[in-house]
Amino acid sequence: MLKEERQQFIINEVGIHNRILLTDIADQLNVSVDTIRRDIKELHAAKQLKKVHGGAVSLGFNNYNPTGKKIYSLEKKSQIAEKALGLIKDGQVILLSGGTTNLELARRLPPKLKLTCFTPSLPIAVQLLGKNNIEVIFIGGRLSKDSQITVGGSAINMLSEIKVDICFLGTNSIHPMEGLTEFDWEIVQMKKAMIHSSRKVVSPCISEKIGSLQRYKICGVEEVDVMITELEPWDVKLDAFKNLNIQIL
Amino acid sequence: MLKEERQQFIINEVGIHNRILLTDIADQLNVSVDTIRRDIKELHAAKQLKKVHGGAVSLGFNNYNPTGKKIYSLEKKSQIAEKALGLIKDGQVILLSGGTTNLELARRLPPKLKLTCFTPSLPIAVQLLGKNNIEVIFIGGRLSKDSQITVGGSAINMLSEIKVDICFLGTNSIHPMEGLTEFDWEIVQMKKAMIHSSRKVVSPCISEKIGSLQRYKICGVEEVDVMITELEPWDVKLDAFKNLNIQIL
DNA sequence: CAAAATACTGCAAAATCTTGCAGCGCTTGA
DNA sequence: TCAAGCGCTGCAAGATTTTGCAGTATTTTG
Numbered sequence: 295m296l297k298e299e300r301q302q303f304i305i306n307e308v309g310i311h312n313r314i315l316l317t318d319i320a321d322q323l324n325v326s327v328d329t330i331r332r333d334i335k336e337l338h339a340a341k342q343l344k345k346v347h348g349g350a351v352s353l354g355f356n357n358y359n360p361t362g363k364k365i366y367s368l369e370k371k372s373q374i375a376e377k378a379l380g381l382i383k384d385g386q387v388i389l390l391s392g393g394t395t396n397l398e399l400a401r402r403l404p405p406k407l408k409l410t411c412f413t414p415s416l417p418i419a420v421q422l423l424g425k426n427n428i429e430v431i432f433i434g435g436r437l438s439k440d441s442q443i444t445v446g447g448s449a450i451n452m453l454s455e456i457k458v459d460i461c462f463l464g465t466n467s468i469h470p471m472e473g474l475t476e477f478d479w480e481i482v483q484m485k486k487a488m489i490h491s492s493r494k495v496v497s498p499c500i501s502e503k504i505g506s507l508q509r510y511k512i513c514g515v516e517e518v519d520v521m522i523t524e525l526e527p528w529d530v531k532l533d534a535f536k537n538l539n540i541q542i543l
Numbered sequence: 544m545l546k547e548e549r550q551q552f553i554i555n556e557v558g559i560h561n562r563i564l565l566t567d568i569a570d571q572l573n574v575s576v577d578t579i580r581r582d583i584k585e586l587h588a589a590k591q592l593k594k595v596h597g598g599a600v601s602l603g604f605n606n607y608n609p610t611g612k613k614i615y616s617l618e619k620k621s622q623i624a625e626k627a628l629g630l631i632k633d634g635q636v637i638l639l640s641g642g643t644t645n646l647e648l649a650r651r652l653p654p655k656l657k658l659t660c661f662t663p664s665l666p667i668a669v670q671l672l673g674k675n676n677i678e679v680i681f682i683g684g685r686l687s688k689d690s691q692i693t694v695g696g697s698a699i700n701m702l703s704e705i706k707v708d709i710c711f712l713g714t715n716s717i718h719p720m721e722g723l724t725e726f727d728w729e730i731v732q733m734k735k736a737m738i739h740s741s742r743k744v745v746s747p748c749i750s751e752k753i754g755s756l757q758r759y760k761i762c763g764v765e766e767v768d769v770m771i772t773e774l775e776p777w778d779v780k781l782d783a784f785k786n787l788n789i790q791i792l
Numbered sequence: 793c794a795a796a797a798t799a800c801t802g803c804a805a806a807a808t809c810t811t812g813c814a815g816c817g818c819t820t821g822a
Numbered sequence: 823t824c825a826a827g828c829g830c831t832g833c834a835a836g837a838t839t840t841t842g843c844a845g846t847a848t849t850t851t852g
Contacts, residue, residue: 297829312675315545326831328809332830346547419665429685431684432665434680434683436678449683575842597799
């Protein structure tokens with residue numbers, strides 16, 4: 295049996311039972327517990343599950359916590375969110391995609407700002423619901439467990455009926471030539487629809503993501519009107535974007 | 544049993560009952576009280592609950608519900624939720640309206656139960672997202688701040704396209720003659736649409752709400768197939784419903 | 793205050809983890 | 823073809839964690 299197969303099996307078992315025991319898996323696959331232990335170690339590093347003493351548990355196992363969730367490079371994302379705030383004017387209609395950067399933006403929206411906010415993201419909707427002057431409209435559809443946004447035909451359909459002032463499009467990878475890319479096909483479809491539903495597309499993007507590339511393409515860089523990073527405007531990483539008719543903040 | 548599992552179980556129990564006894568938990572899980580004590584110590588350190596003499600309490604509990612009245616009502620809702628669980632079968636498609644009773648139901652859905660779950664309620668969607676075997680489909684639309692469910696044409700439209708096996712319709716007021724009533728017009732529209740989208744309508748309802756009346760009518764009692772209360776079946780409060788062709792649990 | 797319940801401490805057995813190592817099969821390149 | 827290199831796997835020794843128990847301290851309750 296191939297290592298790949300084995301790990302796939304483990305992921306599957308965790309998905310079904312929410313938890314597994316080292317000894318069970320080793321037994322079922324007729325390999326030593328050491329091998330399974332190593333597999334689980336790798337899968338843990340790859341964030342496919344959570345390794346615990348004696349086995350492993352599913353990541354989404356009872357641990358959803360919109361407020362307490364750990365956000366990586368929070369500092370950078372905060373800076374980006376602050377810059378993004380400057381683009382929003384009272385009375386506008388905006389669209390927030392998922393992602394922790396946009397969640398930070400949502401958190402920082404001033405209480406007195408009047409807005410209509412569309413979003414397919416559950417954590418962002420929860421956050422916005424606490425703001426009295428913001429009308430929240432949730433894009434319905436099937437909820438994807440890992441990204442916590444709605445996806446699928448129904449959601450895309452709902453998007454096709456709107457045209458908002460600004461879309462803040464959380465971005466996993468942006469590349470000067472290849473544009474915006476994603477690793478999840480369903481999210482690609484959602485983001486395409488979001489771009490289509492917006493007059494202006496803003497891409498908040500921490501510097502780590504600049505120049506990286508994923509499997510599927512969302513759109514070219516030319517579709518993005520504004521790019522926001524935590525970097526200073528003269529940073530060399532941004533050079534490649536400077537003659538692309540994009541506003542950089 | 545893994546330590547992780549045990550601790551998740553404890554967190555869950557605290558979430559449901561707001562308080563737990565060391566001995567109860569040790570009994571249910573067949574481990575020594577020392578083990579549970581140590582778990583609770585860790586969870587306390589991780590600020591997941593508050594350790595007290597003899598057990599633990601939920602963190603928000605002491606702040607939000609000092610009187611204990613809320614718990615009492617929560618106990619009733621828990622009983623109702625437990626009864627409601629019996630109506631759900633593996634593989635079904637269900638629809639959960641908003642309300643705390645349905646939230647309790649959502650929280651109690653067993654992790655191994657496979658379901659497709661439609662809901663317009665934000666808290667319920669958050670709860671369900673943590674369950675791996677449940678496909679969550681969110682009914683999109685404008686989010687109402689106080690009820691935390693989506694309302695309006697878009698949501699009703701989405702409802703019009705589905706037909707689920709069972710709808711659990713959280714109920715504010717139920718009256719033997721006047722049927723189900725609500726004080727919010729928009730929610731009335733939503734609930735009407737939900738009834739229309741379901742083969743079977745179940746109304747979980749704590750006894751305080753029986754016999755009360757609100758401004759707008761959702762439907763007559765005859766549209767409800769099953770009514771669930773925390774009362775015993777022979778309670779006098781239920782007499783008025785007994786010749787109305789409703790199953791009472 | 794006294795009895796009962798609960799908490800803490802140290803300890804020992806069992807399970808599990810870590811680490812280093814050797815055997816095995818596969819690939820690579822002379 | 824064969825030797826070297828590499829990754830995967832299982833094994834073993836020692837470290838670490840987990841768990842239950844017993845004895846003692848502390849808190850609760852009547």
